[in-house]
Amino acid sequence: MDAVKAILSHRSIRSYKDKEIPAETVDLLLRCAVRAPVTAMGHFYSILVVRDQAKKDQLRDVCGGQGALRSSTYFLFCADFHRTELLADALGVERGIHGYTALVIGTVDATLAAQNLAIAAESMELGTCYVGSVLHKAFTVCEVFDLPPRTIPLFCLAVGFPNEDPELRPRLPTEALVHLDRYREPAAEEIPAFIDSIGSSFAGERPVSRSLEGKKSFVRGLIQGSWWQSGEEELRKALTRQGFDKELDKELR
């Protein structure tokens, strides 16, 4: 499928057929992932392909049992400085990339590869869904997959044959996300449109109808969400477990 068409018709898929993706399709998707740009040839990421049913069940339980995690295959994306460290040791040098730079750049490299995989999959009429709760459960995910030091699990991309055909979900108005030459401060009058688009979001196949008060309440819930705070605690524990606390010069709680 044409790239622009695939991109413009993206919907996250949360219900999948009970049917495996053929191994050669998985291979092609991975070839697409690894052709993504990489920062300074560092390849600061790793992909775990999760096909083993017991591991899939574990990950689904950890991430709150959501429907997306009943897909054929999960791709778990991690920032990875472990491989860099092995390479640095072999060459007798010190790794220069550390700290916040490492956290951001590892995330960029992993996400570029992931979105290559997602767009390729959707262009083949497979369904995809990002599972962000992996980050909020990073400590447990490190344990489940016995991840080595200096790696951090970021998100999972679920891929499979779609069992639903949802409509496009809303987005903030483009003029709120895009600025020309300088950052344009949103005017107070634009806020209702933000509430309307976020408040009209839905996870099933069809838009839900909410009153203005219902939309406001929905948006409040997303902004406040207690999972943000509990996820931050867990991410800090994971960063400590994986040796990033030294990188960040602080004792993470």
Next chain:
Amino acid sequence: MDAVKAILSHRSIRSYKDKEIPAETVDLLLRCAVRAPVTAMGHFYSILVVRDQAKKDQLRDVCGGQGALRSSTYFLFCADFHRTELLADALGVERGIHGYTALVIGTVDATLAAQNLAIAAESMELGTCYVGSVLHKAFTVCEVFDLPPRTIPLFCLAVGFPNEDPELRPRLPTEALVHLDRYREPAAEEIPAFIDSIGSSFAGERPVSRSLEGKKSFVRGLIQGSWWQSGEEELRKALTRQGFDKELDKELR
């Protein structure tokens, strides 16, 4: 162009024709960007389209004058919690997303949108190049674009009409980047292949020929690079300027 074909033929383009991208193409690219998945409907990113020549010159100077920054148009991607804060204020609630979670998720949302834009552009036979030095110059970039608090510039995507036709650049072997069900520790015998692929990288049109010692020396340079440390200092200054130091519970130096 077919999505898989566009993805598999990606090369970063560092030399561009002196020709503007039509405004309607820029609009279509931005429509592609904003259709990317977003975390919890948060849209934790912003895109600055940089077309003003004076701003382009400033950004090129800040980022070390590289060739990619002679393209028609730059798209500067930022993690953005400023808009979220305005929305939270309007709704009388506290924002739940903070700290490392915010830094990672803002980076994920921005990068998903960026890679949509990049793949769409390449499928139209435009050239693209990510400019990662934006992160290493984050403090200065915040000043140049007068970015509001709680935004962080991450990278720039240069897009224009290619004036070169480079070969595909090397990547680490797929089996080094991809693991099945659990993280596979690379064996010592695999390290030479890592050195070979990274050490064979090139920035011009054709591969360069390097001796084994030349490759090792090249890889050592990338791993150690003094720009990592100076960039980390600058990023910390930027995180403080933008109010992320409170988010991260520490006084960043």
